[in-house]
Every structure is written in C-alpha cells, then in structure tokens.
Amino acid sequence: MGNYLAKADLHLHSKASNLPGGWFSKLVGCPESLTEPMEIYRRLKERGMSFITITDHNTINGVLELAHLPEVFISCEYTVEIPEEKGKVHVLVYGITEAQHQDLLRLRNNIYDFVKYLKSHRIAHSLAHPLYSVQGTKITRSLLEKLVLLFDNWEVINGTRGDGVRYVEESIARAYDGWDKIHALAERHRIEPQRIRDRITFTAGSDDHGGMDVGRTWTAVEGAISKEDFLKGLWEGKTQVGTEELGDKRLLNMVCRVGYDFLKSKNHIPSEVRPITDYVFMHSDNPMVGMLLRNFLGIKSERSELLREIAKKLPSFTLERFLKSPSPQTLGELCLSLMAHGFPAFLKYAQKREEEKIKVLGREFGILNGRSPKVAYLTDTYHHINGVARSAKLIRQIALEEDLPFTIIVSNSQVKEEEKLINLEPIVEIPTPFYEELKMGLPNLIELMDLLEREGFTQVHIATPGPLGLMGFLVGKILRLRITFAFHTDIPTYARTYTGDPEVESLLWKAFVFLGNISDRFFVPSEHYKKLFVSKGLQYSKISTFKRGVDTELFSPYKRDEDFWSKRLGVKKHQRVILYVGRVSKEKGLDTFLYTARCFPEDLFVIVGDGPYRKEIEGKKPKNVHLLGYMVGEELATAYASSDVFLFPSETETYGQVVLEAMASGLPVVVSSKGASHEHVQEGVNGFIATKPEDFIEKLSLLLSSENLRRSMSQEALYYARSLDMRKTYIDYMLAIAGLGRLVHETC
Known part of the structure; x- marks a missing residue:
C-alpha cells in the first residue's frame, strides 16, 4: 500500500461561510458561499478525494453536518492577528474537536499563542495563501520572516488564484531551509521559533466557495489508509500537492x-x-x-x-x-x-494584478523567475497591399530565418495560418472608414486572452490601432504583459482630411498620446513625428524612432527597361515618366500631382496604386496622367527603374517607404516638406523638397531640363538608399521591440 496516494482538498467553503466577502457583496448582502455541505461531499467523492473536510471561516458549522461520515475530519480556516504588525493571516487547521475549535477562537487575536496551542496539541495546520493580503494587511519581508518562524506548512497552490505565484512562494520558503537560518531569523526578530522541522512543506486546496470546482486541487499523503494517518502525514510534512489547470475559469x-x-x-x-x-x-x-x-x-x-x-x-x-x-x-x-x-x-x-504584487515582493528576495521574451505582433492588416502589411510580412520572414521570438497574430477570414502566423477567426469584419475595401476583423476577446497566455507570450506589439490592435492592448494590460506600440499611419490627419473636422483630429491625437503614455515603448518612424508627439504630451522617455531600410536587390536601377512604358501604355518611346506610387486617396496630395502634370503636357505622369480616390481622379485628370492600379514585386521594381523622376506630394507620410524604393531604383525625388518623407532628402543633392504646389512645378522643371542634374541626383539617391540596409534595420527594430537592444537610429 506504500504507493497509494490518499487525497483531500484542504481548502474549501460551504454555506457556513455566511458573511459577505467584499464591498459589493456587503452592499447587496450576499454571503461568501451558499453551497450545501452534502453537495460538496458528493462532488469530492466523485472527483476521487479519499478524505473530506470543509474549512469555513472561523466556524465549523458546515463540516459538522458531515462529521458523522467516516472519511470526514473537522477543519476550519481562522483569521488570526499578528499584533505588532497590525495585520492578519488565514490559518487552515485540520482534524480538531469542537472543544479545540472554541479554544482556537479565543486565541486567534494573537498568532503566537494560537500557533503555540497548535504545536502543543500536535494539530495539523497550514498557512493559507502566504503572499496574499488578508483584510488589507501589508505583506512585507519582515512579516514573511515571522511567518517562516511559525509555520512548517504553507499552502502554495490555491485554486482561485492563477498559476503565476507558486514559484515565488516555494522559493521564499526554500530560502530559509535549515536550522541555522531559522535561528538567525529568530535572533533578528527576537521571536521564539515555533518550527518543528527545518524545511517548510506544502499543501494545496481549491479555496472554492461555489461547490463547482472542489476537489480539482488537492494535497496527498502516500500510504494514508485512515484519516488519522492522513492527519499525521500533514503534521509530519509528508505531503504532495497536485492540481488541475488553474486560471480565471x-x-x-x-x-x-x-x-x-x-x-x-x-x-x-x-x-x-x-x-x-x-x-x-x-x-x-x-x-x-x-x-x-x-x-x-x-x-x-x-x-x-x-x-x-x-x-x-x-x-x-x-x-x-x-x-x-x-x-x-x-x-x-x-x-x-x-x-x-x-x-x-x-x-x-484581478488575478494578474495580485500576481504582479507577489512578483514584486519576490524580487525583494532575489526571486526573478524571468522568462525569455516572446512577442505577439498584432496587426489588423496583413494580406493587403500597404506598408504596414509589408512590414508585418518581412518581420515574420526575418523571425523565421533568424529564429527571433516573434509571432504575427491577425484576425481575418482570408488568412491561413502558417509557421509564426496565427489567425484568430473574427466575430465580424468591419470596413475601415473611407477605405471600404480594407476590412478589419474583430476577434473573440477570451480567445485572444487564452492564446496569449497559453503560448507564453511576454509582450504584445501593437502595429495597428484597429479592432485587433486595440483589443490586444487591452488584453496585454489584463495579463500584465509588456506593451509596445508603433505609429505607422497618421490617422488623426487623415481623419481631418476626410471629415473636415479639426475636433476629430484633436481627439485622435489625444487618444494616441494616451496610448503611448501607458505603453512601455512607443515607436515612431521619423524625427518629425517624434517631435510632434512630444509637443502633444507624449513622455519623451517613452518614445523611440526607427528607420526601415529598402530591399536594394529588388529595387535597383539595373531593372530599367527602355520599352516598359511604351509597351504598358502604348505611348511613344523615350517620353519622360514622372512616377507616383502609393494609395490613391485624398490625403496623398494627388491633386497637386494632377496640378503639376497639367504644366508638363508632353511628359507622362503615372500613378501606380489604387484606393477610394481613384474614381474622382479619373474624372478630372489631364490626358498625360495614367492610373495603373497596384503593382508588386518585379513589375513594380521595373516601373520604378524605368521612370525618370519620383514625384510624391503626400503631406501625411510617417516615413515614406516608397521614396526609399524610388531612390534605390536610381530616381531623383521631389517630396513635400510636410510629413516625414523629406527626412530622406538632402535638398539639391539627392532630391528636392517642395512646400507648395508651385514648388513642385519649379523643382520638376529643373530636373527635366537638366539630364546631368538628374544623373547626379540619381547617383546620390542610390547611395543613400543603399546606406539603409533593410535586413539590419528591421533586425534592430525587432530587437528594440523585444527589449533586447537599442535602436541604432534612436536619438537621445
């Protein structure tokens, strides 16, 4: 019979725990439990418990209803005072008589007298949830060291708490193994130790008040045939602890x-x-x-x-x-x-908040229990054609190749799961305002929470402030994870452009600043937006800039095809081509592009891209403007390289990736002074910067009238683009997100 494990749930409550347990239950007059003792008994037996007890708060009335049954022993959870600490703890006491219960009720206003009584009568007992505050008691190192001197058994698995604190509780207990340490503590606190063993052992219980989960956490004693054997095993510390899955369920x-x-x-x-x-x-x-x-x-x-x-x-x-x-x-x-x-x-x-307090306390004892970083990269756009989606795909690719701890998480009915890509089935897909073709999925909150916890993610990175991104932010806060946020798109300015309402823009800026200030790190892609956010109230210490390089193997002047545009558009060869690449939307400044095109009727102006403004553009464009829709890959690279000038009038760019692609393709560029595109441009060296529509005409005229100037700027643009190695910049960015390194381009 030596291998037989006798089990008992050593912490559970019945209707006898009839006082309210918190401010709300006090308000409505709801007791802590209304569960019948016989229901508890039946369920414990169904779940394989060898022996049965109930530990109501400061009463044995509940367990007395079962005391006539042979496998039942009388127990109680006492609230006991620590006089000099002005605090209280819960002590679980097992196998007592009614007379002993009355004695313990009288003694519970002084923990030293209470424990001395237990020891002198050889009554099995355990310190309940040692690191949780009872009735507002402040858990300090001093208090814990006194508890080390008093209790040989600690409850280290409690079914109503999460599973994140057992390691801390066990580590603190193990830190004081040995009589030398116990006597040193006793001398420091001038307290007579009540310990009977030099090593703390552990118990576990469900702490269930509703009756549904009793018996799912237990304490076991090997070879205990009778309840007397079991109680003796508790007293002697011959215990094992076990549990089914813990958590908020x-x-x-x-x-x-x-x-x-x-x-x-x-x-x-x-x-x-x-x-x-x-x-x-x-x-x-x-x-x-x-x-x-x-x-x-x-x-x-x-x-x-x-x-x-x-x-x-x-x-x-x-x-x-x-x-x-x-x-x-x-x-x-x-x-x-x-x-x-x-x-x-x-x-x-609520669980994670308590766990965080315990982990902070554990750090005072040098208990770190740190986990290797694992990043959940949340994006509302992945299969679409835009810069944020391209970044997410590249980050996944680099994570695979470099074995970096990143997993892309999306919520979209069109995306299939792959390695390092998880798709949460959306409850509903919501069209993006003013971008009807861009649908964003709203996932199930509980499924997202379960995923992040089950897979052991240590942080979430919010790449987009859509339904998934904002829900991920909320879940990150709930789970007490590290949160980083990236500002890729100037949504406040877009909103003002489409609504004409500055109040909407102001509200959105305030929302981004709020999110940034409660994040652990807020990433922006340019110095322009770093200064802008700081001016709007984002803490300087929270913000970092990051730069992304360009794929200079894909985008190259060597991809130039002299016949590309004549074949594509059916026009004369050798016409000069002024190119725009990007979304066809109102905020991109395409009216300026059309205004400029009218002044150069002999040249071709090409728009590569698509979006909600295309129909309006087609209705008012001059004949020398051509809209070609989306291009990707080699076709896009050839389109860049086969053009002569890149004209980009957008005033809302947070970075200007297409400007880098054009430069890598050997094109001189003309960009707006507003937004961040101009940060890539050295005026008169690798391109020009325009402040108003007339400037675009003037700068473009200079470039078109001088082939030598175009050639010189083309070479400088190429040098600049090649200085930003795409892979290195992205790896730097990923390491900074994970908290493993500083961004190369971060400014102090």
Whole structure:
C-alpha cells in the first residue's frame, strides 16, 4: 500500500461561510458561499478525494453536518492577528474537536499563542495563501520572516488564484531551509521559533466557495489508509500537492455560482431558464439539457469549463441574431452578452494584478523567475497591399530565418495560418472608414486572452490601432504583459482630411498620446513625428524612432527597361515618366500631382496604386496622367527603374517607404516638406523638397531640363538608399521591440 496516494482538498467553503466577502457583496448582502455541505461531499467523492473536510471561516458549522461520515475530519480556516504588525493571516487547521475549535477562537487575536496551542496539541495546520493580503494587511519581508518562524506548512497552490505565484512562494520558503537560518531569523526578530522541522512543506486546496470546482486541487499523503494517518502525514510534512489547470475559469465559476445561488434564494431566477441555469451551475445533471446546450452553442469543453465557454460563444450568437432581426430585444441581448463576455477578462485582470504584487515582493528576495521574451505582433492588416502589411510580412520572414521570438497574430477570414502566423477567426469584419475595401476583423476577446497566455507570450506589439490592435492592448494590460506600440499611419490627419473636422483630429491625437503614455515603448518612424508627439504630451522617455531600410536587390536601377512604358501604355518611346506610387486617396496630395502634370503636357505622369480616390481622379485628370492600379514585386521594381523622376506630394507620410524604393531604383525625388518623407532628402543633392504646389512645378522643371542634374541626383539617391540596409534595420527594430537592444537610429 506504500504507493497509494490518499487525497483531500484542504481548502474549501460551504454555506457556513455566511458573511459577505467584499464591498459589493456587503452592499447587496450576499454571503461568501451558499453551497450545501452534502453537495460538496458528493462532488469530492466523485472527483476521487479519499478524505473530506470543509474549512469555513472561523466556524465549523458546515463540516459538522458531515462529521458523522467516516472519511470526514473537522477543519476550519481562522483569521488570526499578528499584533505588532497590525495585520492578519488565514490559518487552515485540520482534524480538531469542537472543544479545540472554541479554544482556537479565543486565541486567534494573537498568532503566537494560537500557533503555540497548535504545536502543543500536535494539530495539523497550514498557512493559507502566504503572499496574499488578508483584510488589507501589508505583506512585507519582515512579516514573511515571522511567518517562516511559525509555520512548517504553507499552502502554495490555491485554486482561485492563477498559476503565476507558486514559484515565488516555494522559493521564499526554500530560502530559509535549515536550522541555522531559522535561528538567525529568530535572533533578528527576537521571536521564539515555533518550527518543528527545518524545511517548510506544502499543501494545496481549491479555496472554492461555489461547490463547482472542489476537489480539482488537492494535497496527498502516500500510504494514508485512515484519516488519522492522513492527519499525521500533514503534521509530519509528508505531503504532495497536485492540481488541475488553474486560471480565471475557476474564479468565474465561483463568483457566478455564488451570485446565482444568492439570486435563486431571493426567487429572482425566472422559472423558464432554471433548467438551463441549474445545469450550468451544477445544481442538476439533466443530460438532455446538457446535450441541447452544447449542440446549440457548439461547445465541446468539460463541464467545469462550460460557463466560460458560454461567455466566449455568446457574442457571436447574439450578434448573428441581431443582424438577422434588428430590434431593441436583440440589441439588448447583444449588449448583455458583451458584458458577460468581458467578465472573465475582468477576473483575469484581478488575478494578474495580485500576481504582479507577489512578483514584486519576490524580487525583494532575489526571486526573478524571468522568462525569455516572446512577442505577439498584432496587426489588423496583413494580406493587403500597404506598408504596414509589408512590414508585418518581412518581420515574420526575418523571425523565421533568424529564429527571433516573434509571432504575427491577425484576425481575418482570408488568412491561413502558417509557421509564426496565427489567425484568430473574427466575430465580424468591419470596413475601415473611407477605405471600404480594407476590412478589419474583430476577434473573440477570451480567445485572444487564452492564446496569449497559453503560448507564453511576454509582450504584445501593437502595429495597428484597429479592432485587433486595440483589443490586444487591452488584453496585454489584463495579463500584465509588456506593451509596445508603433505609429505607422497618421490617422488623426487623415481623419481631418476626410471629415473636415479639426475636433476629430484633436481627439485622435489625444487618444494616441494616451496610448503611448501607458505603453512601455512607443515607436515612431521619423524625427518629425517624434517631435510632434512630444509637443502633444507624449513622455519623451517613452518614445523611440526607427528607420526601415529598402530591399536594394529588388529595387535597383539595373531593372530599367527602355520599352516598359511604351509597351504598358502604348505611348511613344523615350517620353519622360514622372512616377507616383502609393494609395490613391485624398490625403496623398494627388491633386497637386494632377496640378503639376497639367504644366508638363508632353511628359507622362503615372500613378501606380489604387484606393477610394481613384474614381474622382479619373474624372478630372489631364490626358498625360495614367492610373495603373497596384503593382508588386518585379513589375513594380521595373516601373520604378524605368521612370525618370519620383514625384510624391503626400503631406501625411510617417516615413515614406516608397521614396526609399524610388531612390534605390536610381530616381531623383521631389517630396513635400510636410510629413516625414523629406527626412530622406538632402535638398539639391539627392532630391528636392517642395512646400507648395508651385514648388513642385519649379523643382520638376529643373530636373527635366537638366539630364546631368538628374544623373547626379540619381547617383546620390542610390547611395543613400543603399546606406539603409533593410535586413539590419528591421533586425534592430525587432530587437528594440523585444527589449533586447537599442535602436541604432534612436536619438537621445
């Protein structure tokens, strides 16, 4: 029988824990638990517990209802005061008599007398959740060292908490192994030690108040045939601890079950829904209800995870109902489902907040438990043709080739998962304002939270402020992850361009500044935007600039084809070509491009790209302007190299990647003085900078009238582009995102 493991859940509550547990429960008069002791008994037996107990707060009334059963022993969780610390702890005490319980109630205002009584009567006990604050008690190193002197058993797995603190609790306990350390502590604090062993051992319990998850965390004693054997094993520290998966699922079950029982006791649960809710909260085991519920919502999870799965599935179900039949009722259902959907995230935040406090305390003891960085790179655009999507694809490629800890996460119905690319199925896809063809997916909040936690990501990088990006920001905060944010697109200026409302622009700038200030790092692609953000209130210490290089193998003057445009457009050979590449949208300054084209009727002006402004451009362009739609890869590289000048009037560029591509292709450039494109240009050396439409005409005239000037600027543009090695700049950027290095181009 030596290998037989006797198990017991050593921390759980029944209806005898009948006082409110927090400010809200006090407000509504809801007790900590309403679970019947016999329900707890039955469920513990079903889950394989060898021995049964209940540890209600400062009472044994609940467990006394079961005390006649042979495998039950009487226990209690006492709130005990530490006089000089003006603090309190919870102590779990096992296998007591009613008389001993009365003695302990009298002694619990002084922890030293309380523990001395336990030791003198050889009563098994354990310090509950050692690093969690009880009734506002400040957990300090001094207090913990006193607890080391008093308790031989610590509870290191608590089912209502997350799994992120066990390492800290065990490490602190192990730091004081040995009588030499114990006696040194006793001398420092001038306290008589109550320890009976030189090594702290561990216990575990579910700390369940709702009855749904009892027995899913346990303490085991090898070879214990009787409850007396089990209690002796606890006293002697011959324990092993075990648990099923921890997390917010159990906390959700407990909080919702207690709330449901409270409403049910007040007759506030409609009779029509009781068969379903009783099944969900384990008051009934009707298999037909379970089968219908699972099939209706498509749920395949275990019974204990049913409530969380319902919260996960509800938004999709109610949104579909609302879209099919819009009405106040279906809208109300949708709103309620979103509240239910967000509740697990709220509980997860509470857990992570407590864990963070414990980890901070652990660092005082030199316990770091640091994890290697693993970055979730969230982008709302991936399969589209734009600079942000290209960056995401390149980062994935480099991560694969260099084995860097980056995974791209998207939410789009058109993207297939690949290595280092995860696609979360969107609940709905939302058209981008003013860019109807660009649809952004809204993922499931709980699925995103589970993904980031399950895969062990240590940080999230927000590449776009769309639905996925903003949800990722929220989840990063909930999970207490490092958050970095990249400003790729001047959305505030775009918004003003399309709406004509400066208030909208101002509001969006404030939103970006707010997000930047609560991020760990905020990346901008140019000095222009760094200065702009600082002027608008973003903390200087938060902001970094990054530069991206250009693929000089793809974009090269050697790709020039003298017949490219004559074949493509059916025009005369050797006509000079002035090129624009980018989105065809209002904010790109294409009216200036058309204005300039009218002044050079003998030359070709070509627009490569597409977007919402194309139809309007086609309606008013002069005959020498050609719109060709999107080009990519070798075709785009040939288009650049086969042109003569790159004219880029956009005033909202945050970086100007297409300007670099043009330079790498050997083109002199003419760009706007507004935005950040001009940071690539040295006036009169590798290009020109224009401040108003007339300047574009003047600068272009200079270039077209002098082949020597074009040739000279072409060479300088090529030198500049080749100085920015694309791979190196992206690796620098990725290392900076991960917190592994400083950006080469960061300015101090």
